[in-house]
Amino acid sequence: MAYDLQLSHIGKVYDNGTPAVIDFNLDVDKGEFIAFLGPSGCGKTTTLRMIAGFESITSGDLLIRGKRVNDLQPEKRPTSMIFQNYALFPHMTVRQNVMFGLEIKQLPQAEAKRKVDRILDKLGLSDVADIRPTRLSGGQRQRIALARSLVVEPDILLLDEPLGALDANLRKSIQNELKLLQRDLGITFVFVTHAQSEALALSDRIVVMNAGRVEQISPPRELYTRPQSIFVARFIGANTLISGNVKSVSADLVTVDTAFGPLTAEMPAVAPAPGRPASVVLPAEAMHVLPATMPEAEIRANHGSNMVPCTVTRLQLVGHILQIGLVLPNGEAVSIEGHVDKYRDSLSTGSAAVVAWHPANATLIAQ
Numbered sequence: 001m002a003y004d005l006q007l008s009h010i011g012k013v014y015d016n017g018t019p020a021v022i023d024f025n026l027d028v029d030k031g032e033f034i035a036f037l038g039p040s041g042c043g044k045t046t047t048l049r050m051i052a053g054f055e056s057i058t059s060g061d062l063l064i065r066g067k068r069v070n071d072l073q074p075e076k077r078p079t080s081m082i083f084q085n086y087a088l089f090p091h092m093t094v095r096q097n098v099m100f101g102l103e104i105k106q107l108p109q110a111e112a113k114r115k116v117d118r119i120l121d122k123l124g125l126s127d128v129a130d131i132r133p134t135r136l137s138g139g140q141r142q143r144i145a146l147a148r149s150l151v152v153e154p155d156i157l158l159l160d161e162p163l164g165a166l167d168a169n170l171r172k173s174i175q176n177e178l179k180l181l182q183r184d185l186g187i188t189f190v191f192v193t194h195a196q197s198e199a200l201a202l203s204d205r206i207v208v209m210n211a212g213r214v215e216q217i218s219p220p221r222e223l224y225t226r227p228q229s230i231f232v233a234r235f236i237g238a239n240t241l242i243s244g245n246v247k248s249v250s251a252d253l254v255t256v257d258t259a260f261g262p263l264t265a266e267m268p269a270v271a272p273a274p275g276r277p278a279s280v281v282l283p284a285e286a287m288h289v290l291p292a293t294m295p296e297a298e299i300r301a302n303h304g305s306n307m308v309p310c311t312v313t314r315l316q317l318v319g320h321i322l323q324i325g326l327v328l329p330n331g332e333a334v335s336i337e338g339h340v341d342k343y344r345d346s347l348s349t350g351s352a353a354v355v356a357w358h359p360a361n362a363t364l365i366a367q
């Protein structure tokens with residue numbers, strides 16, 4: 001079966017010589033929700049615009065349902081795009097805005113009206129159909145933009161930071177609606193965002209980009225627990241990185257010599273050569289903080305064989321969550337959160353403690 005969307009060695013160099021996208025490869029299944037995530041200027045929007053046909057492709061092949069579309073006009077592609085500012089027409093009513101895409105396609109009037117009514121109903125906009133969008137809220141305007149893009153029944157919906165203009169609460173509720181709608185319609189979504197929580201919450205897979213290149217393509221959980229590059233480890237989640245040199249490699253573990261002694265981490269896909277520089281990547285949620293008075297054998301048995309001494313610098317209770325600030329012997333500050341019941345009164349500010357973790361919860365990235 002052909003993929004819904006394929007980017008094969010896609011590159012973009014702007015006329016001024018800026019290489020905005022470099023060798024981008026991605027195969028997208030029908031109905032997948034893909035997010036492009038990365039810092040400002042990494043090439044997310046350029047890639048989305050190339051898929052839509054608003055930007056020319058310098059190199060590589062873009063395929064939609066197995067057909068090469070590099071040179072196809074945007075309106076001839078089975079794609080629809082939603083922009084951050086929604087680009088609604090202020091002088092038209094909600095219904096006219098949504099009807100617009102179908103008028104371009106010269107659909108018979110009765111059929112167009114039926115489709116518009118159905119999508120307005122689906123998105124809860126029937127009551128405001130004859131009002132101009134300028135009089136409506138941010139959330140309602142977002143829904144109009146969504147209705148206008150969906151009414152043309154695209155195979156692929158392209159969304160460029162569509163929730164960026166909404167406040168945090170509204171953003172959350174529209175996120176949920178978007179996800180439900182996408183599942184319901186079974187349309188492929190490609191979504192550009194700066195916000196990692198949004199990408200993690202919505203996507204089946206996330207493409208992390210950095211300076212025009214793809215760093216990693218993974219489901220959210222894997223991106224979080226198994227970053228494959230230093231950039232991803234620093235960009236996603238709250239990881240502590242401890243650098244050193246590979247000491248030895250066993251069946252499923254790698255031992256790294258670090259300033260804190262030998263530490264172990266799960267073997268990456270490719271075994272690193274001994275002596276090679278590497279970092280142990282430690283997610284905040286994998287760390288246990290224990291009082292320094294706890295016997296080492298007890299820590300090893302219950303909390304993991306990797307141990308580093310630390311000092312507690314901050315304890316703050318937020319509801320049932322205890323926020324713990326630590327400093328490692330090399331001066332690195334680490335923040336951890338845990339349920340208050342887990343820690344009870346075992347820690348105090350200024351006291352010596354031990355951070356422990358199971359090797360399987362740490363990832364090794366060779367440099």
Ligand SMILES: Nc1ncnc2c1ncn2[C@@H]1O[C@H](COP(=O)(O)OP(=O)(O)OP(=O)(O)O)[C@@H](O)[C@H]1O
Pocket residue numbers: 014015016018019020038039040041042043044045046047194
């Ligand atoms: N029309 C253009 N002409 C020349 N360079 C451009 C043009 N549009 C974008 N660029 C450059 O291409 C690179 C990628 O830009 P792009 O807008 O795709 O990044 P982005 O990841 O979407 O950023 P943001 O999150 O800020 O929107 C940047 O260096 C940008 O300055």
